[in-house]
Amino acid sequence: MIKHLKILEFALSSLWRRKFKNLGLIVVFSLIIFTLSSIVFLTYSFKREAVAVLKDAPELIVQRLSAGRHEMMPVEYMKKIKDIPGVGKIVPRLWGYYYDISTGGNYTVMALREGLQDKISLMEGSFVVGSGSCVVGRGVADARFLDIGSIMPLIGADGNVRRFRVAGIFTDESNLLTNDLVIIGEKDFREVFRIPQSIATDIVVQIYNPTEVDNIARKIKEALPDTRPITRREILRTYDTLFDWRSGMVLTMFLGAILAFVILAWDKATGLSAEERHEIAILKAIGWETSDVMELKFWEGFIISSLSFLTGLIGGYLHIYFFGASIFSPALKGWSVIFPEFRLVPYINIYQIAVLLFFTVIPYMAATIVPSWKAAITDPDVVMRG
């Protein structure tokens, strides 16, 4: 034990002799771990949050397609769907997008169904939406400086401005769901967007037996060939894929960080300096065994990688769960004007952290030990003479 501690002490002294180089290495290595762990924490929390809250998303949504694109749905389609055995309640949904010229933001405008008032929490004010009033998300309220009782104007499809009194504002806790929402009454919605009574945006279908969802979706597709049924399972699968580490930007960032790490490890693996080779040769010459030299190099790799890994991991955690992914925000935001502040639940996946450890610390230590082993098995005299 004493021998191991002495070698550790020697390794620390050896690293301290080249302190600026090694501190620089720790900073870079920590930054790579910080980036990778931030991505892992962010995507996993998003995924868990999406799966947790969208468990209660509509069981089956039926859209209409025309020329390969989403089209408004005639309400009469509901009759044909109603005739399919196993189908429960059918509710038409009215929703759309509104571009607000004064803020440059896109809002999602939904029509309110009656009888929802008592069920909604996570909001300030009231959810009582009559004609001429609305409920807005926090993002919309912030963009337009709205408060309860303020006026929210919407320019209708006919060019006329309609004013809505803000009856309620969703709280920050629901930001991930309601940030860009503007909820108005059904009559108002049809007036603003000039949508006749005979059509809706899409239809939500309740199904009595959950095991029958796919079967009923197939029957709807057969009865109404120009429709596209979307099941809850598909919605959840979308989010599972969307926040998968292999998806889009996450992969780009991930690959960037991994590449940086590979360069770092490659440099270490191939670049054993003449000074380091001399040091190994001298140690061998004064009686160190090859195993002792290997242990020394193991400790050197361990010191740098463990310090960097832990520092990077702590930094990643603080970045995502204390500072709301503020460094990633400009990249994540894209062109979105209305973008929520993240208050993510800290879900930790130990398996992912183990994978991160395996893909960073282990290769780095291997990259430290292997070239040293090559130098250690060479005759010290040959190494010292260069």
Add this chain to the structure above:
Amino acid sequence: MKYRLFISIIMVEIVILAILFIRGAGLAGKYQKDIEARRMLVSTLMLTDLSIWTEARYTRHPSQTDIFSPFQDYPSSIEHFPAGSILSPEGVYLQRGGKK
């Protein structure tokens, strides 16, 4: 004795990490009530997507977009115009939320 300092630093970092993770696990339990409220919101308003990216239809409602039609709009879909991936949008265009 440098090794004592090193072991102390490592131990302090492990303890900080353990505290953060334990706190996280505790908060996840505490947030369960909020999640129930959010689930109720999803169920009542019949929501299908998270309100994260509001720049385009297919980013606001990824679950409702199509992935099969030609010239599809979809996150990570193949860029139809190669310049689109390297050309940055003009400033005014961005300020207006991507609308001309």
